[in-house]
Amino acid sequence: xxxxxxxxxxxxxxxxxxxxxxxxxxxxxxxxxxxxxxxxxxxxxxxxxxxxxxxxxxxxxxxxxxxxxxxxxxxxxxxxxxxxxxxxxxxxxxxxxxxxxxxxxxxxxxxxxxxxxxxxxxxxxxxxxxxxxxxxxxxxxxxxxx
Amino acid sequence: xxxxxxxxxxxxxxxxxxxxxxxxxxxxxxxxxxxxxxxxxxxxxxxxxxxxxxxxxxxxxxxxxxxxxxxxxxxxxxxxxxxxxxxxxxxxxxxxxxxxxxxxxxxxxxxxxxxxxxxxxxxxxxxxxxxxxxxxxxxxxxxxxxxxxxxxxxxxxxxxxxxxxxxxxxxxxxxxxxxxxxxxxxxxxxxxxxxxxxxxxxxxxxxxxxxxxxxxxxxxxxxxxxxxxxxxxxxxxxxxxxxxxxxxxxxxxxxxxxxxxxxxxxxxxxxxxxxxxxxxxxxxxxxxxxxxxxxxxxxxxxxxxxxxxxxxxxxxxxxxxxxxxxxxxxxxxxxxxxxxxxxxxxxxxxxxxxxxxxxxxxxxxxxxxxxxxxxxxxxxxxxxxxxxxxxxxxxxxxxxxxxxxxxxxxxxxxxxxxxxxxxxxxxxxxxxxxxxxxxxxxxxxxxxxxxxxxxxxxxxxxxxxxxxxxxxxxxxxxxxxxxxxxxxxxxxxxxxxxxxxxxxxxxxxxxxxxxxxxxxxxxxxxxxxxxxxxxxxxx
Numbered sequence: 001x002x003x004x005x006x007x008x009x010x011x012x013x014x015x016x017x018x019x020x021x022x023x024x025x026x027x028x029x030x031x032x033x034x035x036x037x038x039x040x041x042x043x044x045x046x047x048x049x050x051x052x053x054x055x056x057x058x059x060x061x062x063x064x065x066x067x068x069x070x071x072x073x074x075x076x077x078x079x080x081x082x083x084x085x086x087x088x089x090x091x092x093x094x095x096x097x098x099x100x101x102x103x104x105x106x107x108x109x110x111x112x113x114x115x116x117x118x119x120x121x122x123x124x125x126x127x128x129x130x131x132x133x134x135x136x137x138x139x140x141x142x143x144x145x146x
Numbered sequence: 147x148x149x150x151x152x153x154x155x156x157x158x159x160x161x162x163x164x165x166x167x168x169x170x171x172x173x174x175x176x177x178x179x180x181x182x183x184x185x186x187x188x189x190x191x192x193x194x195x196x197x198x199x200x201x202x203x204x205x206x207x208x209x210x211x212x213x214x215x216x217x218x219x220x221x222x223x224x225x226x227x228x229x230x231x232x233x234x235x236x237x238x239x240x241x242x243x244x245x246x247x248x249x250x251x252x253x254x255x256x257x258x259x260x261x262x263x264x265x266x267x268x269x270x271x272x273x274x275x276x277x278x279x280x281x282x283x284x285x286x287x288x289x290x291x292x293x294x295x296x297x298x299x300x301x302x303x304x305x306x307x308x309x310x311x312x313x314x315x316x317x318x319x320x321x322x323x324x325x326x327x328x329x330x331x332x333x334x335x336x337x338x339x340x341x342x343x344x345x346x347x348x349x350x351x352x353x354x355x356x357x358x359x360x361x362x363x364x365x366x367x368x369x370x371x372x373x374x375x376x377x378x379x380x381x382x383x384x385x386x387x388x389x390x391x392x393x394x395x396x397x398x399x400x401x402x403x404x405x406x407x408x409x410x411x412x413x414x415x416x417x418x419x420x421x422x423x424x425x426x427x428x429x430x431x432x433x434x435x436x437x438x439x440x441x442x443x444x445x446x447x448x449x450x451x452x453x454x455x456x457x458x459x460x461x462x463x464x465x466x467x468x469x470x471x472x473x474x475x476x477x478x479x480x481x482x483x484x485x486x487x488x489x490x491x492x493x494x495x496x497x498x499x500x501x502x503x504x505x506x507x508x509x510x511x512x513x514x515x516x517x518x519x520x521x522x523x524x525x526x527x528x529x530x531x532x533x534x535x536x537x538x539x540x541x542x543x544x545x546x547x548x549x550x551x552x553x554x555x556x557x558x559x560x561x562x563x564x565x566x567x568x569x570x571x572x573x574x575x576x577x578x579x580x581x582x583x584x585x586x587x588x589x590x591x592x593x594x595x596x597x598x599x600x601x602x603x604x605x606x607x608x609x610x611x612x613x614x615x616x617x618x619x620x621x622x623x624x625x626x627x628x629x630x631x632x633x634x635x636x637x638x639x640x641x642x643x644x645x646x647x648x649x650x651x652x653x654x655x656x657x658x659x660x661x662x663x664x665x666x667x668x669x670x671x672x673x674x675x676x677x678x679x680x681x682x683x684x685x
Binding site: 047050054055056082083085093096097099100101102103 | 218221222224225226227228229230233281282283286288
């Protein structure tokens with residue numbers, strides 16, 4: 001009991017510190033699907049985004065092989081906005097495909113910086129970030145409103 | 147006895163019940179046969195219904211099956227994952243109703259499993275195709291899944307199921323039929339057959355009883371047996387009573403026949419037309435029935451009695467009308483043997499039918515009566531009429547008299563008879579009276595009558611006289627004859643006679659008056675000196 005109380009208190013403080021600003025900013029902010037700035041792709045439809053991230057299309061239109069990546073902090077929000085599915089439903093979907101081994105889910109990237117870096121460096125990479133974090137070297141091809 | 151027949155005799159004449167018509171065989175065969183027919187109908191109907199139902203069920207199952215894998219197939223089609231699609235298709239093949247599965251993503255064949263449907267194309271059942279929707283946008287069709295049903299297998303499956311149920315039903319029907327047949331056989335037909343056989347072989351004449359069927363003592367069949375036994379007992383008692391009655395009747399009949407045959411009285415039965423239907427030997431003897439036998443017709447009563455037919459009919463109708471016996475004496479005229487015969491016949495009506503009668507020979511009695519009657523009117527000593535006889539005859543004679551045939555009464559009184567009696571005794575006197583009576587009788591005609599009125603007094607009735615003179619002549623002869631000496635034994639006696647004559651003046655004059663007149667005339671003759679005659683009214 002004595003050992004548990006400080007850890008619980010700590011967890012509560014940590015959550016308060018991390019989560020309190022995030023929902024406010026993430027919910028309000030648009031998510032943009034991004035590719036490398038030099039990519040042939042300039043604009044994607046919602047359907048194309050869905051097909052790419054959920055494994056249907058393995059090629060970018062007019063470009064090479066697609067490498068979609070999920071951003072950990074925005075993943076749940078992204079799929080809720082894109083296909084209106086809960087994280088559980090998305091996991092269940094992937095579980096069936098993973099079993100066959102033919103189709104694999106997108107890589108998961110923990111930070112926006114890594115994501116941006118990945119998009120800049122990898123050919124055919126596609127990901128998503130909050131609109132406010134758009135920087136040089138990447139371009140938005142689709143915007144998800146809340 | 148013969149009308150009843152003996153059970154053994156009956157057994158021979160009645161055809162025994164053949165196996166085919168036996169109640170046991172027929173009932174059992176019909177029960178089982180009917181059950182089998184009904185069972186078969188039920189089996190075929192249920193097989194047909196079940197087969198259709200099972201077929202539908204299996205086809206419905208296919209739809210449910212597709213619904214179950216639809217999501218995974220959609221995922222496979224969405225992700226273009228042939229491996230997952232093949233898994234899904236392969237999984238479906240585990241169901242026997244599925245012949246082959248094809249999953250398309252868009253228009254591309256993603257996975258295929260199972261045999262080609264070409265060999266098994268039945269028109270009744272098309273292949274099933276369902277669209278596959280995107281897992282993320284349900285309005286978007288991203289492919290479709292096609293299932294070829296294993297038509298032959300579905301049909302076989304349904305048929306096998308139907309046949310299994312049908313076989314069970316058939317077995318049930320057979321079992322039920324057997325059970326019902328067994329129960330019916332045990333509780334109904336076998337006891338009934340037993341009762342029927344027992345009754346058939348029952349020796350009713352000797353009051354045999356039937357045993358109730360085992361186990362059925364208290365049901366309706368047992369009651370039937372008890373009732374039959376009661377009936378047999380009653381019948382037996384009735385038979386015994388009837389036999390006794392018959393014997394009694396026969397005995398009594400023999401007795402009556404003996405009486406009838408041996409009776410001295412003639413007994414006969416007469417039909418409505420006056421013919422004798424039957425008669426006993428005495429009847430034949432008394433009226434001589436044999437005289438009329440042999441003509442082919444029964445003898446007729448009127449002919450037997452020698453009377454006109456209407457008289458006999460009148461007698462019969464009187465007896466019938468008065469409802470009492472009618473008795474009548476008949477004189478049989480034309481019987482051989484000379485002697486006249488009298489028969490008394492009593493006729494009695496028996497309702498509207500035949501009459502019976504008795505006949506008795508009364509000839510002897512008639513003769514005896516006649517004898518007695520004549521004795522009473524005769525003088526025992528002389529054999530002449532006595533006063534009573536004279537009076538009876540005189541009455542008749544006087545009645546027949548008229549002017550041309552007159553009647554006269556002569557009163558004859560002997561003179562000196564008392565002296566003969568006193569001198570020679572009564573015996574001689576009696577003999578003298580007999581001789582004188584004979585003399586007087588010899589002097590008159592056969593149509594005249596002589597009577598001894600008593601003592602030495604005689605009376606003579608003369609009939610058919612032309613006149614009084616004729617009477618006087620006879621009176622004179624009588625006086626002369628009486629005056630003659632008569633030898634009686636060793637003596638010779640002599641008497642005289644005084645005669646008074648009275649001639650009937652009119653038919654209404656009583657005989658007593660006539661006799662009285664003759665008496666007075668006789669006294670006049672006595673007073674005139676005896677041995678003379680006087681006529682009444684002539685002084």
